[in-house]
Amino acid sequence: MSSYYDDHSLEDPFKARQSNNRSLNPDLSHFMPNEDDEISSSSNRLPPGTTPRASDFRRLAEMFGAFREREEPLGDEAHQEFLDNLITQLMDEAGASGKHGPPPASKSFIRDLPFVAQKELKSDEACIICNENFHENEFKAGITKLPCKHFFDRDCIVPWLELHNNCPACRAEVPSDDPDWIKKKREAELAKYAAEAEIDEDWMYS
Template identity: 55%
Template sequence: MAAPDRYLNLARMFGEFRDNDEGGSEHQQFLDNIITQLMEEASANATGPPPASREFIRRLPVLKASDTNQSCTICNDEFAEDCELTRLPCKHYFHRECIKPWLELHNTCPMCRHELPSDDPSWLEKKREEDRKSASELKDMMMYG
């Protein structure tokens, strides 16, 4: 099965899960984001986001759960008291064992798509180009108002 077909099948599966889910709005938003990302990756030759940097994953903070009324939007299990959580820079919390496999494939938060560091050479080049463009625009603004 070609990669785009796999993404479409996954999107359909998550869509069915979303339609039958009795979870809250945060879980619904998570599923909508996953479906959207899978559909985008399935479109013409899309490769999707690169994996997050291994060093970034390794350095993610590990925290103990204190609010057991919240749940991990990946597995939908409530956080047990004193279970280990990981917080992404965008302030979304996940079980470490849930978020790590995601980050090994994507450099984005599965909830809000906040972009995270990557070691991927093409991603690094894209970031350098964005930095050059921003510096050039800033220089133009300072020179020409």
Template identity: 75%
Template sequence: MASYYDDHSLEDPVRSRKSNSRQGAAGFSSLNPDLSHFMPREDLDDDDNNTNATSTASFQSGLGGVPAAGDFRRLAQMFGGFRVREESLGDEAHQEFLDNLISQLMDEAGASGKHGPPPAAKSFIRDLPFVPQSDVKRDEACIICNENFQENESKAGITKLPCKHFFDRDCIVPWLELHNNCPACRAEVPSDDPDWIKKKRDAELAKYAAEAEVDEDWMYS
């Protein structure tokens, strides 16, 4: 019988972990897996950047570049790990939520991200607020991994988007490096993408023009 990962063309993190453990590498060993491959390294100088083009390719979305298909597949695999765990917990609503995110990511991987939302602005990700555990409810959990904030020992901490949804930073930062929206409510956040900026500016101009037309009609009615 095919596994969830086989059905979704994802690498099984359990098999990957066993393989990596033979080589002394860390695998998918916790509910919040190692996300170092998503995060840009500031300690690399120009020579290192030139000699590590392959290892830093997955950082392009976080550095203002065009997301690669592998970025979407890696995030889908990460969410797949959360999804498999939910099967034993019986939270069908959260399983469906993760299924939708994984399907979107795999579709974007096939399209190289060209038809999806752009990455969030680098400055927005950098300035995400740190929320202390005391500021969240005792039963509140990260929308993505579904881990209770009070019980989660993630070193990255908790953050909140402008739409008021709370997340483990480990979960939301990789998403924002590929999408400028909340995965729960789809509220948009700023992006550095020039097409997105132009679209927002055109929408604001159209709104102002419509409001001015209404005001003019009211004055002369």
């Protein structure tokens, strides 16, 4: 049977893990920050202000691959396709060392992500990335939302934002510290003001 990974000539992260003599059940704790083990988990994460490396993109593709594997063969096809697209993007970015993708979200944006209480969420609301119902949430880091009002486990969205300044669901942009991104943003804003000023002038003198 040809899998999603064969079709896309990708290394199946789940198979790779099996061949490393890991258990058949995806062990998600491997990807999750461990409260008792701050030092080793933080060494697994990107130090602030560092350009992401190919291995950072690959590690996140592996985490999303484990979510996908967990819900097969049943599960939500639309959600699996959503994860497939994210995994493909991450593997492409790993190949290009992230050079062609969006820049990481800004450190202050990630730091100031809001905390959302479970009671604010509908009973069937699930994290867009892992598809786990928030009311059965086993992860301890809590729930957050992006300005586009999409909800996520913090454990799921923070590693994505450390690599991309957008929402993985609707692609709405969030701030970045990347100097090129800031420059482009400023130029686009100046162009917008210039265009508006021109319209005002046309109106005044017509």
